[in-house]
Amino acid sequence: MDTTLWLALIIVQLSAYFYGVYGEGNYTYEIKTIDVPIDHFSYTNDATFKLRYLINNTFASSNDHESPILFYAGNEGDIELFAKNTGFMWEIAPKFKATLIFAEHRYYGHSLPFGNASYDSPKNLGYLTSGQALADYALLLSTVNAGNATTRARPVIVFGGSYGGMLAAWFRIKYPHMVAGAIAASAPVRQFQGVTQCGIFNQILTSVFRSAYTPECSSNIRNSWTMLQNHSTSADGLRVLNEKFHFCSNLTKASDVTETFFEYLTDVYGNLAMINYPYESNFLAPVPAYPVREFCGRLAQNYTGTELLDHLQSALTIYANYDGKATCLNINSSYDGSGIGARGWDFQACTEMVMPMCSDGVNDMFPPQAWNLQDYADKCFKKYGVHPRPHNALVNYGAEFLESSITNIVFSNGLLDPWTGGGVLRSTNAKIKIVLIPEGAHHIDLRASNPKDPETVIRARATHTQCIREWIDEYRKQRKNF
Amino acid sequence: MDTTLWLALIIVQLSAYFYGVYGEGNYTYEIKTIDVPIDHFSYTNDATFKLRYLINNTFASSNDHESPILFYAGNEGDIELFAKNTGFMWEIAPKFKATLIFAEHRYYGHSLPFGNASYDSPKNLGYLTSGQALADYALLLSTVNAGNATTRARPVIVFGGSYGGMLAAWFRIKYPHMVAGAIAASAPVRQFQGVTQCGIFNQILTSVFRSAYTPECSSNIRNSWTMLQNHSTSADGLRVLNEKFHFCSNLTKASDVTETFFEYLTDVYGNLAMINYPYESNFLAPVPAYPVREFCGRLAQNYTGTELLDHLQSALTIYANYDGKATCLNINSSYDGSGIGARGWDFQACTEMVMPMCSDGVNDMFPPQAWNLQDYADKCFKKYGVHPRPHNALVNYGAEFLESSITNIVFSNGLLDPWTGGGVLRSTNAKIKIVLIPEGAHHIDLRASNPKDPETVIRARATHTQCIREWIDEYRKQRKNF
Numbered sequence: 001m002d003t004t005l006w007l008a009l010i011i012v013q014l015s016a017y018f019y020g021v022y023g024e025g026n027y028t029y030e031i032k033t034i035d036v037p038i039d040h041f042s043y044t045n046d047a048t049f050k051l052r053y054l055i056n057n058t059f060a061s062s063n064d065h066e067s068p069i070l071f072y073a074g075n076e077g078d079i080e081l082f083a084k085n086t087g088f089m090w091e092i093a094p095k096f097k098a099t100l101i102f103a104e105h106r107y108y109g110h111s112l113p114f115g116n117a118s119y120d121s122p123k124n125l126g127y128l129t130s131g132q133a134l135a136d137y138a139l140l141l142s143t144v145n146a147g148n149a150t151t152r153a154r155p156v157i158v159f160g161g162s163y164g165g166m167l168a169a170w171f172r173i174k175y176p177h178m179v180a181g182a183i184a185a186s187a188p189v190r191q192f193q194g195v196t197q198c199g200i201f202n203q204i205l206t207s208v209f210r211s212a213y214t215p216e217c218s219s220n221i222r223n224s225w226t227m228l229q230n231h232s233t234s235a236d237g238l239r240v241l242n243e244k245f246h247f248c249s250n251l252t253k254a255s256d257v258t259e260t261f262f263e264y265l266t267d268v269y270g271n272l273a274m275i276n277y278p279y280e281s282n283f284l285a286p287v288p289a290y291p292v293r294e295f296c297g298r299l300a301q302n303y304t305g306t307e308l309l310d311h312l313q314s315a316l317t318i319y320a321n322y323d324g325k326a327t328c329l330n331i332n333s334s335y336d337g338s339g340i341g342a343r344g345w346d347f348q349a350c351t352e353m354v355m356p357m358c359s360d361g362v363n364d365m366f367p368p369q370a371w372n373l374q375d376y377a378d379k380c381f382k383k384y385g386v387h388p389r390p391h392n393a394l395v396n397y398g399a400e401f402l403e404s405s406i407t408n409i410v411f412s413n414g415l416l417d418p419w420t421g422g423g424v425l426r427s428t429n430a431k432i433k434i435v436l437i438p439e440g441a442h443h444i445d446l447r448a449s450n451p452k453d454p455e456t457v458i459r460a461r462a463t464h465t466q467c468i469r470e471w472i473d474e475y476r477k478q479r480k481n482f
Numbered sequence: 483m484d485t486t487l488w489l490a491l492i493i494v495q496l497s498a499y500f501y502g503v504y505g506e507g508n509y510t511y512e513i514k515t516i517d518v519p520i521d522h523f524s525y526t527n528d529a530t531f532k533l534r535y536l537i538n539n540t541f542a543s544s545n546d547h548e549s550p551i552l553f554y555a556g557n558e559g560d561i562e563l564f565a566k567n568t569g570f571m572w573e574i575a576p577k578f579k580a581t582l583i584f585a586e587h588r589y590y591g592h593s594l595p596f597g598n599a600s601y602d603s604p605k606n607l608g609y610l611t612s613g614q615a616l617a618d619y620a621l622l623l624s625t626v627n628a629g630n631a632t633t634r635a636r637p638v639i640v641f642g643g644s645y646g647g648m649l650a651a652w653f654r655i656k657y658p659h660m661v662a663g664a665i666a667a668s669a670p671v672r673q674f675q676g677v678t679q680c681g682i683f684n685q686i687l688t689s690v691f692r693s694a695y696t697p698e699c700s701s702n703i704r705n706s707w708t709m710l711q712n713h714s715t716s717a718d719g720l721r722v723l724n725e726k727f728h729f730c731s732n733l734t735k736a737s738d739v740t741e742t743f744f745e746y747l748t749d750v751y752g753n754l755a756m757i758n759y760p761y762e763s764n765f766l767a768p769v770p771a772y773p774v775r776e777f778c779g780r781l782a783q784n785y786t787g788t789e790l791l792d793h794l795q796s797a798l799t800i801y802a803n804y805d806g807k808a809t810c811l812n813i814n815s816s817y818d819g820s821g822i823g824a825r826g827w828d829f830q831a832c833t834e835m836v837m838p839m840c841s842d843g844v845n846d847m848f849p850p851q852a853w854n855l856q857d858y859a860d861k862c863f864k865k866y867g868v869h870p871r872p873h874n875a876l877v878n879y880g881a882e883f884l885e886s887s888i889t890n891i892v893f894s895n896g897l898l899d900p901w902t903g904g905g906v907l908r909s910t911n912a913k914i915k916i917v918l919i920p921e922g923a924h925h926i927d928l929r930a931s932n933p934k935d936p937e938t939v940i941r942a943r944a945t946h947t948q949c950i951r952e953w954i955d956e957y958r959k960q961r962k963n964f
Contacts (some may be wrong), residue, residue, distance in 0.1 A: 041521070041524070042609030044609070044869075122526055122527075129525070176880070392522075
C-alpha cells in the first residue's frame with residue numbers, strides 16, 4: 001500500500017477521533033425511512049409519505065429489552081445536521097449501551113410529504129405542525145420499539161434543543177407511555193402570547209452584546225439603524241452602503257435596507273448570541289470561539305458616521321465570512337448553507353408557533369417595534385394564505401403552570417441565550433428538573449464535550465446523565481411490578 | 483289562578499324534586515355553543531363549526547378563581563342524554579360549589595361539523611376522531627376558563643363513562659395542564675388488539691346471564707342461535723319466526739336472521755348487562771330494575787323447540803317493550819329512541835376504535851366467531867371507504883403500561899359490566915386509583931344516587947369525591963407556589 005495513502009488514512013482517522021470526541025461529528029448511522037400518514041388526526045385520506053430517521057445500533061446491548069433508546073426529536077432542518085451537533089447523545093450512548101435514533105421533522109430535510117410540491121400551498125403545507133410531527137415520532141417509536149401485553153418496550157429518552165427541545169418536552173407530556181423522560185435544552189415553551197413578555201428576547205440579546213467586550217458594542221448597533229435608514233433614502237446613501245457591505249445583490253430601494261437588511265442584521269445578532277460557544281463551531285454558520293466577543297471586538301469604541309458602517313461591516317464578517325469563502329454578503333437568508341429550513345419555520349411561525357417579539361430601543365438595541373398580532377396575522381395570510389392560531393400551542397401543550405402536572409423532564413437553559421426568557425426557569429415539582437447554565441449559549445449542553453466547556457456546562461451534562469439514569473431505573477422498576 | 487293548574491304545578495315540582503335526587507334528571511342548564519375548527523391538527527383550511535355544551539353556574543362560588551369546574555367529556559350521543567344520566571356530578575356540584583359543563587362530542591347530537599352532510603363521506607366524516615374531540619374540549623375549556631401568567635385557571639375535574647370515560651382519562655393524559663384529575667368510569671381503554679383478549683367481553687357477559695337467575699338462561703341463549711339459524715333456511719321457518727317475534731319488518735331471507743337479528747340480539751344482551759342497574763332506568767332503553775334477572779327469569783328452565791322461541795320472545799320484551807309502547811319488534815337498531823349515535827360510533831369503530839371481539843360458544847353463549855382484522859377492515863372499507871388504523875389508540879394514548887407514567891385518574895369498573903375486561907383493573911402507581919364495584923353494571927357510579935344502590939357503589943362515589951377533593955387541594959397548593 002502506498003505510504004501517502006497510509007498517512008492520509010491515519011490523518012483522517014485521527015481527525016475523526018478528535019471530531020468524535022470534541023467536534024461536530026464524524027458520527028456513523030444508517031439512514032432509514034418509515035411510511036407515516038400525512039394526516040394522523042383525520043380519516044379523510046390515507047396518503048402516507050416517507051419520514052427519514054438515522055439509527056446507530058453499535059452501542060446497544062444484545063439484550064434488547066434492557067437497552068435504552070436515546071431519541072432525538074428532530075427540529076426545523078435536515079436531521080443529519082442535528083445528529084452531528086448533538087454530540088452529548090453520542091458520548092453517553094456507550095455508557096447506557098443505547099441505540100441512537102434521530103428522527104427528521106416532516107417538511108424538512110428529505111422528509112417531504114408531497115415531494116417538491118410540499119411547500120406549494122396551505123393544502124399541502126398545512127400538515128406541517130408540531131402535533132403531526134410528534135405523531136410521526138410516536139408511530140416511529142411504536143414500530144421500532146413495540147411492546148406488548150407482557151413485554152414492555154425498551155425505555156426511551158427523548159432529546160431536543162430549541163424547537164427540538166420544545167418537541168422533546170411536549171413528546172414526554174403528550175406520550176408519557178412512550179418516553180421515560182425528556183432532556184429539553186433551550187426550549188422556549190413559554191415564548192407565547194400572554195405568558196412571556198415580548199421584549200425579553202431582545203433584552204437578553206442586547207445584554208449579551210453589551211457585556212461581551214465593551215458596552216459600546218450594543219450602543220453602536222443601536223445607533224446603526226438610524227444611520228442605515230438615513231442612507232436608504234437617497235441614491236448616494238444606497239451607493240455608500242453597496243460599496244461598504246459588498247452585497248451579493250445591490251440594494252436599490254429604501255425597503256432593501258429597512259426590511260431585507262434590517263431583518264438580516266436582526267437574525268445575525270440573534271444567531272450570534274445563540275451560537276456564542278467557547279470554541280469554534282459550525283452550526284448556523286462557521287464562526288470562531290465566542291463569536292459575539294469577536295464581533296463586539298470590532299465595535300469596541302463609540303463610532304459615528306461611515307466609520308460605524310466600516311466597523312459594522314468588519315464585524316459582520318465574523319458571522320458571514322469566517323471561513324473566508326464568501327465573495328459577497330448574502331442578506332437574503334442568515335441561514336444559508338446551514339441546512340436549517342427557514343421557509344418551513346416561517347410557515348410554522350405563521351400558524352401555531354406565534355412567538356411575540358418586540359423592541360423599544362431603550363431596554364434593547366433594536367429599532368422600536370411593538371408587537372401587533374393583527375399586523376402579524378395579516379402578513380401571514382398574505383404570505384401563506386393561513387390564519388395564525390396564536391393560542392394553539394398554549395391550549396395544546398400548556399405553558400403557564402405547565403410544570404405542576406408533568407414529570408421526568410429536564411429543562412436546561414443557558415443564561416447567555418436570548419431564548420431563555422421563554423424557557424422554564426423554575427419548578428416546584430420535584431419531578432421536573434431545572435438546569436441553568438450561566439455561561440451557556442443555545443443548547444450548548446447537547447453539544448459534544450470540549451476542553452473549553454465552562455464548568456457549568458459540564459455540570460449540566462452530569463445532571464442530564466443522572467436524570468436519565470434515574471428515569472431508566474424507574475421505568476425498569478415499573479416494568480418489574482407489572 | 484285555577485286550582486287544577488296549581489295542583490298540577492305542585493305535582494310537577496315535587497316529581498322534579500324526586501327526580502333530581504333519585505332519578506334521571508330534571509336538571510337545569512343553559513345550552514350554548516362555541517366555534518371550533520373542524521380540523522385542529524392542520525392548517526389546510528379554516529372552517530369551523532358550532533360545538534354545543536351545557537352549562538350550570540347555579541352552584542358556583544362567586545369567587546370564580548376558587549370554584550372548580552366539573553366537566554363531562556361527552557361521548558357518542560346527544561349530550562343532554564349524558565347530562566341527565568350523570569346524576570353524580572349534579573349531586574356533588576353543590577358540595578364543591580362547582581360549575582357544571584357537559585360538552586357534546588363532535589358529530590353527535592347537534593354538534594355536526596357539516597350539518598346534514600356530516601355523515602356523507604370520509605371527506606366530511608373523517609374528522610370524527612377522539613383526538614379532534616379532545617381538542618374541542620381543550621379549546622372550550624381554555625375559552626370559558628382562561629388562565630394567564632399570574633392567575634391560574636380554575637381547577638377542572640373531567641368525568642366520563644364508557645367511551646366518555648376513555649375520553650376523560652385521555653383528556654387528563656393529553657392535557658394535564660388543563661384538568662386536575664379525571665373520573666373515568668367503565669372506560670375500556672385497554673380493549674385493543676394485543677392488549678386484551680378478544681373473548682373477555684363475551685365471557686363476562688355470559689357469566690352475568692348465567693348467574694342472574696338460573697344457569698339455564700345462558701344455555702338457552704347458547705342453544706337459540708342454532709335454532710334460529712335452522713328456521714332461517716326455509717320459508718316455513720321464517721314464517722314461524724315472524725309470527726313469534728312480531729318484527730316491524732318481516733324477515734324474508736336467511737341473512738335477515740343470521741345477520742340482522744343475530745346482531746340485534748347480541749347488542750341487546752350486551753346492553754342489558756351494561757344497564758343492569760338495581761332500579762328502573764331509561765338510558766339505552768326503558769328497563770326494570772335488574773333487567774338481566776328479569777330477562778333470565780323468562781328463560782329460567784331448559785327450553786327446546788318453539789318453546790325456546792316463545793320464551794326468548796317474552797324475555798326480549800324486557801328490553802324492547804318494557805314501557806308497553808312498542809307495537810312491533812324493531813331489530814334495525816338496539817339503540818332506537820335512546821339518542822345514542824350508532825352510525826357515528828360505527829364509523830369510529832371502523833377507524834381508530836377497533837376493539838377486537840370474539841366468541842367460541844364454549845366459554846361464552848355466542849356462536850363461535852374468531853376475530854379477523856382483515857375481514858373487519860374489508861367490511862369497514864366497503865361501508866365507509868376508510869381503512870382502520872387499529873393501533874392508533876394504543877400509539878396515541880398507551881394502554882399496556884399506561885398507569886405507570888400518568889397521575890390523577892380514577893379508573894372505576896363494575897364487575898358485572900362486560901366492558902370491565904378492557905378496563906384498567908390494577909395499578910402500582912399511587913396517583914392512579916382503581917375502584918372495583920363488585921355489584922356494578924356500566925358506569926353506575928356516575929348515575930344519581932338511589933336508595934337501591936349497593937354499598938359498593940356508594941363507597942365508589944365516596945372515593946371519587948375524596949380524590950376530587952385531593953386533586954383540587956393539590957391544584958390550589960401548586961397555584962400558591964407559583
